Amino acid sequence: GAGVSQSPSNKVTEKGKDVELRCDPISGHTALYWYRQSLGQGLEFLIYFQGNSAPDKSGLPSDRFSAERTGGSVSTLTIQRTQQEDSAVYLCASSFALAGPGSPTDTQYFGPGTRLTVL
Protein backbone atom coordinates (compact mmCIF):
# COMPACT_ATOMS: atom_id res chain seq x y z
CA GLY A 1 0.00 0.00 0.00
CA ALA A 2 0.93 3.66 -0.10
CA GLY A 3 3.48 4.99 2.33
CA VAL A 4 3.46 8.25 4.23
CA SER A 5 2.97 11.20 1.93
CA GLN A 6 3.70 14.85 2.56
CA SER A 7 2.81 18.00 0.69
CA PRO A 8 4.11 20.21 -0.61
CA SER A 9 7.52 18.71 -1.29
CA ASN A 10 9.04 22.18 -1.40
CA LYS A 11 7.79 25.45 -0.01
CA VAL A 12 9.42 28.85 -0.38
CA THR A 13 7.89 31.65 1.61
CA GLU A 14 8.69 35.14 2.77
CA LYS A 15 9.55 35.97 6.34
CA GLY A 16 6.43 36.73 8.34
CA LYS A 17 4.05 34.60 6.26
CA ASP A 18 2.17 31.60 7.61
CA VAL A 19 2.66 28.13 6.12
CA GLU A 20 0.79 24.84 6.38
CA LEU A 21 2.45 21.49 5.85
CA ARG A 22 0.38 18.37 5.33
CA CYS A 23 1.00 14.74 6.23
CA ASP A 24 -1.02 11.71 5.15
CA PRO A 25 -0.02 8.75 7.32
CA ILE A 26 -0.25 5.10 6.42
CA SER A 27 -3.81 3.90 6.74
CA GLY A 28 -4.42 2.22 10.08
CA HIS A 29 -1.47 3.82 11.83
CA THR A 30 -2.60 5.41 15.05
CA ALA A 31 0.58 7.29 15.94
CA LEU A 32 1.87 10.26 13.96
CA TYR A 33 5.04 12.26 14.52
CA TRP A 34 6.48 15.51 13.22
CA TYR A 35 10.22 16.16 13.14
CA ARG A 36 12.40 18.96 11.85
CA GLN A 37 15.79 18.40 10.26
CA SER A 38 18.08 21.30 9.57
CA LEU A 39 20.91 21.00 7.03
CA GLY A 40 23.43 18.46 8.28
CA GLN A 41 21.63 18.05 11.58
CA GLY A 42 19.80 15.21 13.24
CA LEU A 43 16.07 14.90 13.66
CA GLU A 44 14.47 17.29 16.11
CA PHE A 45 11.22 15.97 17.58
CA LEU A 46 8.35 18.45 17.39
CA ILE A 47 5.07 16.76 18.26
CA TYR A 48 3.30 13.42 18.22
CA PHE A 49 -0.30 12.26 18.15
CA GLN A 50 -1.57 8.92 19.43
CA GLY A 51 -5.13 8.04 18.56
CA ASN A 52 -7.55 10.44 20.21
CA SER A 53 -5.23 11.34 23.08
CA ALA A 54 -4.00 14.87 23.61
CA PRO A 55 -0.84 15.38 21.56
CA ASP A 56 2.58 15.67 23.13
CA LYS A 57 3.63 19.17 22.13
CA SER A 58 6.78 19.23 24.22
CA GLY A 59 9.08 19.56 21.21
CA LEU A 60 7.44 22.55 19.56
CA PRO A 61 10.09 25.32 19.52
CA SER A 62 7.71 28.24 19.99
CA ASP A 63 4.05 29.17 20.09
CA ARG A 64 4.26 30.01 16.39
CA PHE A 65 4.16 26.27 15.75
CA SER A 66 0.97 24.26 16.03
CA ALA A 67 -0.34 21.01 14.66
CA GLU A 68 -3.61 19.22 14.43
CA ARG A 69 -4.75 15.82 13.34
CA THR A 70 -8.24 15.53 11.98
CA GLY A 71 -10.21 12.32 12.31
CA GLY A 72 -7.17 10.47 13.54
CA SER A 73 -5.63 10.54 10.07
CA VAL A 74 -4.32 13.56 8.16
CA SER A 75 -2.19 16.03 10.10
CA THR A 76 -1.32 19.65 9.40
CA LEU A 77 1.67 21.46 10.87
CA THR A 78 1.22 25.23 10.85
CA ILE A 79 3.99 27.74 11.31
CA GLN A 80 2.84 31.31 11.84
CA ARG A 81 4.92 34.40 11.12
CA THR A 82 7.75 32.33 9.69
CA GLN A 83 11.34 33.24 10.47
CA GLN A 84 14.50 32.40 8.54
CA GLU A 85 15.56 29.98 11.26
CA ASP A 86 12.45 27.93 10.49
CA SER A 87 14.05 26.87 7.20
CA ALA A 88 14.51 23.12 7.35
CA VAL A 89 13.08 19.84 6.13
CA TYR A 90 9.95 18.90 8.03
CA LEU A 91 9.46 15.14 8.26
CA CYS A 92 6.35 13.28 9.22
CA ALA A 93 6.28 9.67 10.37
CA SER A 94 3.55 7.27 11.36
CA SER A 95 3.54 4.01 13.24
CA PHE A 96 0.99 1.37 14.03
CA ALA A 97 1.02 2.20 17.72
CA LEU A 98 2.92 4.14 20.28
CA ALA A 99 4.87 2.22 22.86
CA GLY A 100 3.17 0.71 25.85
CA PRO A 101 4.44 -0.98 28.98
CA GLY A 102 6.93 -3.60 27.95
CA SER A 103 6.86 -2.73 24.28
CA PRO A 104 8.98 -0.39 22.20
CA THR A 105 7.89 2.47 20.06
CA ASP A 106 6.67 0.79 16.93
CA THR A 107 8.69 1.18 13.75
CA GLN A 108 8.22 4.64 12.35
CA TYR A 109 7.64 5.02 8.64
CA PHE A 110 8.76 8.36 7.34
CA GLY A 111 7.46 10.49 4.54
CA PRO A 112 9.79 12.22 2.07
CA GLY A 113 9.59 15.52 3.92
CA THR A 114 8.73 19.09 3.03
CA ARG A 115 11.67 21.38 2.40
CA LEU A 116 10.75 24.81 3.78
CA THR A 117 12.78 27.85 2.80
CA VAL A 118 12.02 31.16 4.45
CA LEU A 119 13.51 34.11 2.59
Place this chain on the structure above:
Amino acid sequence: SQKIEQNSEALNIQEGKTATLTCNYTNYSPAYLQWYRQDPGRGPVFLLLIRENEKEKRKERLKVTFDTTLKQSLFHITASQPADSATYLCALDNYGQNFVFGPGTRLSVLP
Protein backbone atom coordinates in the same frame (compact mmCIF):
# COMPACT_ATOMS: atom_id res chain seq x y z
CA SER B 1 20.38 16.73 29.99
CA GLN B 2 20.22 13.85 27.56
CA LYS B 3 22.99 13.66 25.03
CA ILE B 4 23.49 11.33 22.08
CA GLU B 5 26.69 11.25 20.05
CA GLN B 6 27.45 9.34 16.90
CA ASN B 7 30.95 8.71 15.53
CA SER B 8 32.48 11.51 13.71
CA GLU B 9 30.18 13.34 11.36
CA ALA B 10 31.45 11.33 8.37
CA LEU B 11 33.12 7.99 7.87
CA ASN B 12 34.87 6.82 4.70
CA ILE B 13 35.77 3.18 4.16
CA GLN B 14 36.85 0.99 1.28
CA GLU B 15 34.43 -1.37 -0.40
CA GLY B 16 34.50 -4.84 1.11
CA LYS B 17 35.63 -3.66 4.54
CA THR B 18 33.50 -3.64 7.67
CA ALA B 19 32.03 -0.28 8.61
CA THR B 20 31.60 0.34 12.34
CA LEU B 21 29.42 3.20 13.53
CA THR B 22 29.05 4.17 17.17
CA CYS B 23 26.22 5.64 19.17
CA ASN B 24 27.00 6.88 22.67
CA TYR B 25 24.52 8.37 25.09
CA THR B 26 24.46 9.99 28.50
CA ASN B 27 21.73 10.81 31.01
CA TYR B 28 19.38 8.29 29.43
CA SER B 29 18.30 4.73 30.16
CA PRO B 30 16.81 3.42 26.94
CA ALA B 31 14.88 0.20 26.95
CA TYR B 32 15.39 -0.09 23.20
CA LEU B 33 17.71 1.27 20.61
CA GLN B 34 16.88 1.54 16.92
CA TRP B 35 19.01 2.18 13.86
CA TYR B 36 17.73 3.96 10.77
CA ARG B 37 19.21 4.70 7.36
CA GLN B 38 18.62 8.00 5.60
CA ASP B 39 19.44 8.71 1.98
CA PRO B 40 19.72 12.30 0.67
CA GLY B 41 16.32 13.88 0.15
CA ARG B 42 14.50 10.97 1.76
CA GLY B 43 13.06 10.19 5.16
CA PRO B 44 14.81 7.70 7.46
CA VAL B 45 14.13 4.00 7.01
CA PHE B 46 14.08 1.58 9.94
CA LEU B 47 16.81 -1.09 9.96
CA LEU B 48 17.11 -2.82 13.32
CA LEU B 49 15.86 -2.71 16.89
CA ILE B 50 17.75 -4.10 19.89
CA ARG B 51 16.46 -4.44 23.43
CA GLU B 52 18.39 -3.51 26.54
CA ASN B 53 18.70 -7.15 27.56
CA GLU B 54 20.05 -8.18 24.16
CA LYS B 55 23.76 -8.01 23.55
CA GLU B 56 23.67 -8.45 19.81
CA LYS B 57 21.24 -8.51 16.89
CA ARG B 58 21.95 -9.48 13.30
CA LYS B 59 20.18 -8.98 10.00
CA GLU B 60 21.93 -10.05 6.82
CA ARG B 61 25.16 -8.01 6.64
CA LEU B 62 24.14 -5.82 9.58
CA LYS B 63 25.05 -6.37 13.22
CA VAL B 64 24.13 -4.23 16.19
CA THR B 65 25.46 -4.48 19.73
CA PHE B 66 24.09 -2.76 22.81
CA ASP B 67 26.16 -2.26 25.96
CA THR B 68 24.09 -0.57 28.67
CA THR B 69 27.12 -0.40 30.97
CA LEU B 70 29.18 1.54 28.46
CA LYS B 71 26.03 3.33 27.26
CA GLN B 72 26.98 2.51 23.72
CA SER B 73 25.68 0.79 20.63
CA LEU B 74 27.84 -0.32 17.72
CA PHE B 75 26.43 -0.77 14.23
CA HIS B 76 28.45 -2.92 11.83
CA ILE B 77 28.06 -3.37 8.09
CA THR B 78 30.17 -6.27 6.85
CA ALA B 79 31.38 -6.61 3.24
CA SER B 80 30.36 -3.01 2.68
CA GLN B 81 29.21 -1.87 -0.75
CA PRO B 82 28.95 1.59 -2.34
CA ALA B 83 25.17 1.18 -2.10
CA ASP B 84 25.54 1.23 1.69
CA SER B 85 26.60 4.88 1.49
CA ALA B 86 24.04 6.89 3.47
CA THR B 87 23.54 8.59 6.81
CA TYR B 88 22.85 6.23 9.68
CA LEU B 89 20.88 7.40 12.70
CA CYS B 90 20.53 5.76 16.07
CA ALA B 91 17.40 6.38 18.11
CA LEU B 92 16.83 5.78 21.81
CA ASP B 93 13.49 4.64 23.11
CA ASN B 94 12.23 4.25 26.64
CA TYR B 95 8.78 2.80 25.98
CA GLY B 96 7.89 5.85 23.96
CA GLN B 97 9.03 8.34 26.58
CA ASN B 98 11.67 10.65 25.20
CA PHE B 99 12.09 8.87 21.89
CA VAL B 100 15.10 10.71 20.48
CA PHE B 101 17.34 10.47 17.42
CA GLY B 102 21.09 10.95 17.32
CA PRO B 103 22.73 13.40 14.88
CA GLY B 104 23.71 10.65 12.44
CA THR B 105 26.91 9.52 10.77
CA ARG B 106 27.39 9.96 7.03
CA LEU B 107 28.99 6.79 5.68
CA SER B 108 30.74 6.74 2.31
CA VAL B 109 31.86 3.38 0.89
CA LEU B 110 34.48 3.96 -1.74
CA PRO B 111 34.75 1.57 -4.71
